[in-house]
Each structure stands twice: as structure tokens, then as C-alpha cells.
Amino acid sequence: MAISSPERRVWWNEPVERLELIWIAVALLWGLFMFFFMIAWHFIGGQNLSSEAYRVVPSAYQEKVDAFAEKYTVGDESGTPIVRPPAGVDVYLLGRLWQWWPVLQLEKGQSYRLHLSSVDWQHGFSLQPTNINIQVHPGYEHIITLTPTEAGEFGIICNEFCGIGHHTMTGKIIVVDSKAEAK
Amino acid sequence: MTTFEGVVAATRGRTANFRTCQFTGLKVDIAAQRLIIANAVAAVVFLAIGGLMGLMVALTRWPAVHLLPAEWFYLILTAHGANVLLYWIIFFEIAVLYFASAVLLNSRLAAPKLGWLGFILMVAGAVITNVAVLQGESTVMFTSYPPMMARPHFYLGIILFAVGALIGCGLFFATLMIARAERTYEGSIPLVTFGALTAAIIAVFTLVSGAIILIPTMLWSMGLIRDIDPLMYKLVWWAMGHSSQQINVSAHVSVWYMIAALLLGAKPLSEKVSRGAFFLYILFLQLASAHHLLAEPGISSEWKIVNTSYMMYLAVLGSMIHGLTVPGSIEAAQRRNGFNRGVFEWLRKAPWGNPAFAGMFLSLVMFGFIGGISGVVLGTEQLNVLMHNTIYVPGHFHGTVVAGTTLAFMAGTYLVLPLIFQRDIIWPRLARIQPYLFGLGAAGISMFMMGAGTLGVARRHWDINFTDAVIGFQHSPGAFLMMGMNGISAILAALGGILYVLIVVGTALFGKKIVAGHKMTFPLHSSANVVSKYGSEGHIKLPGTIVLVTIFFLSFVLYYFVNWKYLSDLWLFR
Numbered sequence: 001m002a003i004s005s006p007e008r009r010v011w012w013n014e015p016v017e018r019l020e021l022i023w024i025a026v027a028l029l030w031g032l033f034m035f036f037f038m039i040a041w042h043f044i045g046g047q048n049l050s051s052e053a054y055r056v057v058p059s060a061y062q063e064k065v066d067a068f069a070e071k072y073t074v075g076d077e078s079g080t081p082i083v084r085p086p087a088g089v090d091v092y093l094l095g096r097l098w099q100w101w102p103v104l105q106l107e108k109g110q111s112y113r114l115h116l117s118s119v120d121w122q123h124g125f126s127l128q129p130t131n132i133n134i135q136v137h138p139g140y141e142h143i144i145t146l147t148p149t150e151a152g153e154f155g156i157i158c159n160e161f162c163g164i165g166h167h168t169m170t171g172k173i174i175v176v177d178s179k180a181e182a183k
Numbered sequence: 184m185t186t187f188e189g190v191v192a193a194t195r196g197r198t199a200n201f202r203t204c205q206f207t208g209l210k211v212d213i214a215a216q217r218l219i220i221a222n223a224v225a226a227v228v229f230l231a232i233g234g235l236m237g238l239m240v241a242l243t244r245w246p247a248v249h250l251l252p253a254e255w256f257y258l259i260l261t262a263h264g265a266n267v268l269l270y271w272i273i274f275f276e277i278a279v280l281y282f283a284s285a286v287l288l289n290s291r292l293a294a295p296k297l298g299w300l301g302f303i304l305m306v307a308g309a310v311i312t313n314v315a316v317l318q319g320e321s322t323v324m325f326t327s328y329p330p331m332m333a334r335p336h337f338y339l340g341i342i343l344f345a346v347g348a349l350i351g352c353g354l355f356f357a358t359l360m361i362a363r364a365e366r367t368y369e370g371s372i373p374l375v376t377f378g379a380l381t382a383a384i385i386a387v388f389t390l391v392s393g394a395i396i397l398i399p400t401m402l403w404s405m406g407l408i409r410d411i412d413p414l415m416y417k418l419v420w421w422a423m424g425h426s427s428q429q430i431n432v433s434a435h436v437s438v439w440y441m442i443a444a445l446l447l448g449a450k451p452l453s454e455k456v457s458r459g460a461f462f463l464y465i466l467f468l469q470l471a472s473a474h475h476l477l478a479e480p481g482i483s484s485e486w487k488i489v490n491t492s493y494m495m496y497l498a499v500l501g502s503m504i505h506g507l508t509v510p511g512s513i514e515a516a517q518r519r520n521g522f523n524r525g526v527f528e529w530l531r532k533a534p535w536g537n538p539a540f541a542g543m544f545l546s547l548v549m550f551g552f553i554g555g556i557s558g559v560v561l562g563t564e565q566l567n568v569l570m571h572n573t574i575y576v577p578g579h580f581h582g583t584v585v586a587g588t589t590l591a592f593m594a595g596t597y598l599v600l601p602l603i604f605q606r607d608i609i610w611p612r613l614a615r616i617q618p619y620l621f622g623l624g625a626a627g628i629s630m631f632m633m634g635a636g637t638l639g640v641a642r643r644h645w646d647i648n649f650t651d652a653v654i655g656f657q658h659s660p661g662a663f664l665m666m667g668m669n670g671i672s673a674i675l676a677a678l679g680g681i682l683y684v685l686i687v688v689g690t691a692l693f694g695k696k697i698v699a700g701h702k703m704t705f706p707l708h709s710s711a712n713v714v715s716k717y718g719s720e721g722h723i724k725l726p727g728t729i730v731l732v733t734i735f736f737l738s739f740v741l742y743y744f745v746n747w748k749y750l751s752d753l754w755l756f757r
Contacts, residue, residue, distance in 0.1 A: 002373060002374040002375050002440035002441060002443065002444040002449065002450065002451055002457075002512070003207075003287055003373050003374075003375050003440075003441055003444045003445065004287075004373050005368050005369055005370045005371055005372065005373050006370055006371050006373075006374075006454045008370075009369075009370040009371070011370075011371060011454040011455060012454075012455050014453060014454065014455060016453050016455060016456055017452055017453060019452075019507075019511070019725060019728070019729065020452060020453060020456050020504075020507065020508065020511075023503070023504070023507045023732060024456070024500070024504060026736065027499075027500050027503040027504065028500055030496075030736070030739075030740070031492070031495055031496025031497065031499055031500055032495060032496070034492065034496055034559070034563070034743070035488070035492050035495045035496055037747075038488045038492070038563060038564045038565065039488060041564075041565050041747075042484060045565065045750070045751065046751070046755040046756075046757075047565055047568065047750050047751070047753050047754075047755065047756055047757075048484070048565055048756070048757050049477075049478065049564075049565070049568055049756065050756070050757055051480075051481060051482060051483050051484060052481075053480035053481030054481075077654060078653045078654055079653065080653070080654065099653065099654075103654070111755075116480070120330070121328075121330055121331050122328050122330075122331070122413055124571070124572045124641065126572065126573070126639065126641060127754075128639040128656065128658070129638070129639055129658075129659065130753060130754060131569055131570075131573070131637070131638075131639045131749075131753070132568055132569075132753055132754060132756070133478060133568055133569070133570065133571035133572055133573060134478050134568065134571070135478045135479045135480070135571065135572070136480075137413050137414060137479065137480060138330060138413065139412075139413070140414065140480040140481055141480070142480030142481065144756050144757075145756060145757050146754060146755070146756045147754060147755040147756070148754050149753075149754050149755060150754070155654075155656035155657075157639075157641055157644075157649070157656055158641070159571075159572040159573060159641035159642060159643075159644065160328075160572055160643075161257065161324050161331075161643040161644075162331070163331070164253060164254060164257065164322075165651075166257075166643070166644065166645070167253065167644050167645040167646040167649065167651075167652075168646075168649065168651045168652040168653070169652070170649055170652040170653070170654045170655070170656050171654060172654050
């Protein structure tokens with residue numbers, strides 16, 4: 001039994017049942033498939049998280065976000081500026097206790113280089129209801145080339161615990177369809 | 184072999200006191216028995232504390248109930264993680280290690296006094312961390328990610344606990360050496376001991392990783408170190424945090440094999456395959472830290488893919504092998520026991536009324552279907568972005584650690600009570616339903632949290648209504664339904680948990696003492712003490728197991744591709 005020593009001293013020479021061999025082969029091949037599918041998705045898929053990141057001093061990041069917001073502010077939502085950058089430029093989003101700042105207005109189908117960082121603790125960028133979730137660290141500036149594929153208002157919530165106000169930390173991305181507006 | 188002989192000689196001062204078990208014929212060192220009892224009792228105490236905290240967390244996350252205020256919610260959630268994930272499970276695992284070495288090998292336990300030192304360190308550490316959390320200035324969650332800082336004694340408690348557990352592992356290794364030197368068994372160690380050895384080796388890696396990261400973090404909290412890099416912290420902390428879950432896997436797979444052997448007379452289908460599967464754990468499971476770094480900045484895809492897949496899924500292969508060989512060995516044993524009709528008579532006529540078997544088989548099925556499949560999907564490089572830090576993550580690990588490990592350990596307890604505590608189980612009717620009640624609740628909390636996470640609900644979050652947020656957000660009605668169902672499931676699991684604690688405490692204190700000739704309420708298999716029935720199972724047809732693993736494999740493939748479909752619908756990012 002499994003609680004007593006193997007019957008034969010040399011158990012590693014015993015033949016293995018065919019059922020076990022088949023299952024091992026199936027499981028091994030499935031594992032290899034899943035492994036290579038991750039690699040393949042980098043070539044065939046449209047959703048791969050960028051590894052482009054830089055070390056940044058939090059106060060320096062704050063200045064960049066402020067300059068960006070000042071340049072492109074078009075409105076205001078409950079005290080947070082709504083920022084509409086032209087298509088294709090670098091876009092900055094800041095996580096801090098307890099808001100995502102500023103509100104971004106993007107165009108459907110256009111690509112933006114989205115910079116993400118925090119000036120205090122770790123935060124979790126969670127775009128809803130789309131469900132894109134990315135960790136945000138202080139001291140690291142993560143750059144993702146993002147292309148919204150649907151128009152509408154999207155919430156950003158925080159899904160990394162960041163203290164007593166964690167559940168009040170929200171933000172927003174508004175995606176407009178300029179072609180639809182033109183019609 | 185000087186160290187070898189040294190260890191044996193150094194512990195030779197003690198004359199061990201043995202009794203012979205009337206059910207299994209094993210020689211039990213009384214010193215080992217006392218340590219097993221102490222660790223098991225401590226485990227159950229922390230399960231009771233941590234489990235009730237878990238119930239409070241789930242009731243707070245049920246929007247219609249919303250039990251605790253925010254401050255208390257985050258505090259209790261921090262303590263819940265430490266008490267159940269670390270203290271309950273590792274105390275029980277230390278008991279398993281002493282059992283699998285001293286008892287199964289008919290050996291004396293090495294240095295029981297050191298075992299008591301380890302035990303005291305573990306208890307002290309667990310109490311210190313709990314005090315730190317309850318004092319209110321260490322609400323940093325169990326993971327304590329910097330730059331969020333806890334008080335120094337929060338880290339100190341975990342470090343002391345880890346040192347105590349390391350001593351336990353050391354005693355396990357030393358006992359193996361003594362048993363070998365004193366020839367208390369013939370040939371190789373039993374499969375269950377081999378699995379426990381796997382767990383102990385991974386435990387050393389894990390506990391040392393914990394010390395490597397928590398000692399500097401404690402010094403940082405004391406103001407002696409200026410800065411802890413948050414990414415580096417995550418890499419090393421999860422070498423403890425995730426790899427320690429692989430201790431659980433090795434330990435509970437060993438418990439599965441042990442229960443199947445004692446209740447049904449099951450042998451491994453093949454010693455070579457089952458041991459090979461454990462060996463794959465030793466080689467590859469430690470790469471799992473990567474599962475927590477898939478959504479982080481600045482880590483290359485090459486590193487993520489190799490590590491997150493445990494080097495081409497070779498550790499997943501190990502678990503899939505056990506997924507065949509455990510039910511396979513049960514089917515083979517049952518067919519030998521005479522239940523040979525049709526495809527599933529062996530399963531229908533299994534001892535479902537015995538809580539040890541029921542808990543073990545539910546644990547096997549739920550660990551595979553709920554915890555296992557969701558874990559692979561969650562740990563796929565690109566798919567992770569769909570669920571990272573959503574409540575899907577706790578859904579997954581409640582499938583592995585609650586429905587899998589905790590239920591397996593509960594099942595094991597129904598054997599530890601008569602065999603080690605030597606008390607017969609009280610309230611057999613309630614004991615019979617306990618694993619089903621707890622299992623149903625555990626399955627519910629896992630699946631409903633996974634469902635809510637798929638709909639975007641965040642983990643570790645007090646208010647899914649975002650009432651006080653400046654910019655509001657509304658989750659879909661489905662998310663609220665899922666969180667409500669999660670609350671109901673948590674009540675079921677808590678009832679099962681309370682029942683378990685009452686049965687264990689009641690049996691330990693008031694259960695009928697087992698004396699010579701006693702008939703157990705939940706009897707062992709008649710061959711449990713026949714030493715000649717060991718070795719591999721040999722040729723036998725296993726149609727039922729083939730059906731079970733086919734269903735498992737198809738579910739796995741289907742769920743995997745459904746998630747790729749979800750991913751392909753997201754916005755584009757690169």
C-alpha cells in the first residue's frame with residue numbers, strides 16, 4: 001500500500017501500465033500546446049502586455065502628468081479635469097490615494113501610448129466593464145500602447161488594496177467615436 | 184556519511200517509548216504521538232479563528248448584509264489570510280510530517296525536545312502577528328506589499344513562525360536518517376512518506392525565501408533600511424507565498440494516497456509514476472512566483488512564459504498524473520474488493536458514509552476541476568490580464584486551499600483521531616455529513632468568487648457600490664448576485680467548519696477511548712494491517728477512471744479556450 005514500502009526493492013524497473021503512459025503523453029502534449037500557445041499569441045493576438053517600463057521618481061512623474069493635463073484639458077468631471085489628447089500621442093494616468101487622475105477622453109480605433117505609475121502605494125488599474133487589469137507600482141513607469149475598440153464611458157477602479165479609502169478610488173476613460181459623431 | 188551518522192548518534196541519548204497500533208500494526212513513538220497531537224490541536228484552533236474571520240469577510244462582501252465597517256473589514260481580512268493560509272495549514276503539515284516519518288517508518292522521532300521548541304516558536308509567532316494585526320496599525324493584508332508598512336512585530340511573528348516550522352522540517356529529515364540507519368523499514372520509503380519528503384523539501388525553499396524577504400522588510404519597518412523595492416519584494420515574497428501552496432499540494436496528495444490505502448487497501452498503480460509525479464513538483468513548482476508578476480511593469484515575456492508555466496507545464500503534468508493515479512488506485516482496489524460490475528460500481532459502492540473517504544474524494548475532484556483548471560488559466564501570461572487582482576483570484580485559491588487542502592486535511596483528521604488521539608469519533612451522523620456541507624460551501628465560494636471576478640469585481644474591496652467615490656461606478660447586477668451567492672456559500676462552509684471543530688474537540692475530550700479489541704465507528708480496510716499487500720497494483724482494467732479523466736480533460740480544454748475568446752474581445756494593447 002501507499003503507506004508501506006514498495007514490494008520490490010527495485011521498483012523503478014517495473015513496467016508502467018499503458019493507461020498511465022497514454023495519460024502522461026496526453027498531459028505532456030497538452031502542456032506543450034499551452035506553452036507554445038502563449039508564445040504564438042504574441043504573433044497572432046492583439047492583447048499582449050508590454051514590458052516597456054522605466055524607473056521614475058514619483059515627483060517627476062507627477063510633473064509629467066500635470067504638464068500633460070494642462071496642455072489638453074477640455075472639461076471637468078466632479079473636480080477632475082477631462083483631458084482629450086490628440087490621437088497617437090503619449091497619454092499619462094496617475095494612481096494616488098485615492099483617485100485615478102485625470103479623466104481621459106480617447107478616440108475609438110486610435111492608438112495611444114498610455115503611461116501608468118503611482119506616486120504613493122501600489123494600485124491596481126482595473127478598467128471596467130472591459131476587465132483589463134494591470135498592476136501599478138510607485139517608482140516604475142509602465143508604457144502600454146492601448147487601442148480602444150468600443151465607444152462609451154468606462155470606469156477605472158482600484159483592485160490593489162491601498163488603505164482605508166481603497167474602495168473610493170475610481171477614475172474614468174471616455175471613448176468617443178469621432179466617425180459616428182461626424183455623421 | 185559522517186553527517187548522517189552524526190545525526191543518528193546525536194539523537195541516540197533517548198530511549199523511545201513505543202506502542203503498537205492494533206489497526207495497522209505500526210509502531211508508534213509516544214513522543215512523536217504527543218507532538219502530532221499538539222500540532223493538530225494548534226492547527227484546529229487557528230482554523231476556527233481564521234475561519235470565523237473568513238465568514239465575517241464574506242458577509243461584509245455580501246452587499247445586502249455588509250457586516251463590518253471598512254476599517255474592521257480590512258483588518259479582519261489581513262488576519263484571516265495569516266490564520267488559515269499559514270497557521271492552520273502549516274501546523275497540520277508539521278503533524279503530517281511527524282506522522283509520515285516516525286509513525287509510517289516504525290521509527291523513533293529525532294529530538295522531540297527540538298520539536299517542542301519549534302512548536303513553541305510557531306505558536307509564539309502566530310500570536311505575535313495576530314496581536315500586531317488586532318492592534319490596528321498593521322492592516323497591510325497578508326501579502327504586506329511595500330511601500331505600505333506594518334509594525335515590526337507583524338513581520339517578526341511570521342519570521343518566528345517560519346523558523347519554528349523549519350525546525351519541524353529538520354526533525355523530519357533527521358527522522359528519515361535515523362529510520363534508515365536503524366533499519367526500521369525495508370527497501371524504499373513508502374509513497375506517502377515520499378510525498379511528505381517532497382513537501383518538506385519545498386517547505387525549506389519556501390520558508391527560507393520568507394526569511395530572506397521578511398527580515399529586511401522588518402528592518403525597513405524599524406527604520407534601519409531606507410527602501411524596499413516593491414517589485415523585488417513581490418518576486419521573493421511569492422517564492423514563499425506561492426511555493427508554500429505547493430507544500431500544501433504535496434501534503435494533501437500524500438493524504439489522499441494515505442486515506443485510499445487505509446480505507447480501501449489501495450496501492451499505487453505504479454510506484455514509479457506516482458513518485459515521478461512528486462519529483463516533478465520538487466524540480467519545477469518553485470517557479471510559481473511568476474504567477475504574481477504577470478501584470479507587473481518591466482518584466483520580459485520570455486521570463487514570464489518560462490516561469491509561469493513551471494517550465495512547459497511540467498509541474499502541472501505532475502498534478503495531472505496524480506489526478507489519474509489516485510482515482511485509478513481507488514478503482515483498482517475497489518474492483519479487487521469485489522465491486523467489479525459495470526463502469527462505476529466501484530465508485531457507487533465506495534464508503535461514502537465514511538467522512539474520511541467522502542472528504543478525500545470531494546477534495547480530489549474539486550481540487551482538480553475548480554482549483555486546478557482555474558489556476559492554469561489564471562497563470563497563462565496573457566489571460567492573467569482578465570482576472571489579475573479581481574476576486575477571481577481568491578476564487579481560484581479557495582478552490583485549491585479550501586476545497587482541496589483544507590477538506591483533505593479534515594478528511595485526514597477522521598483517521599488521526601482514532602489512530603493517534605486513540606478516541607473514537609463522536610456524533611457519527613453529523614460527522615458523516617460534515618465533509619459534504621463544508622465541500623458544498625467551499626465549492627460555492629470558489630465558483631461564485633470566480634464568477635464575480637469574471638464580471639470585474641475587485642478583491643480586497645469593501646464597497647462594490649463605490650458609494651463614497653467622487654466618480655461613481657456601477658457593477659452589473661450579475662456581480663451583485665454572485666457576491667450574494669458567495670455569502671450564502673460562506674455560511675454553509677462555516678457551518679461545516681464549526682461542525683468539524685466541534686467534532687474534533689468533542690472527540691479529543693469525550694470520545695470513547697480506544698482499547699484493545701475496539702471496533703471503530705468508521706472502520707479501516709481489513710487489509711490495513713496485512714503487510715504482504717504492498718507493491719504496485721499490476722494489470723487491471725480501469726474504465727471508470729478513464730471516463731473521469733476524459734471528462735476532466737475536456738472541461739480543461741473547453742474552459743481554457745473560452746478564456747482566450749474573452750481575451751480576444753478586449754481592447755487592443757501591446
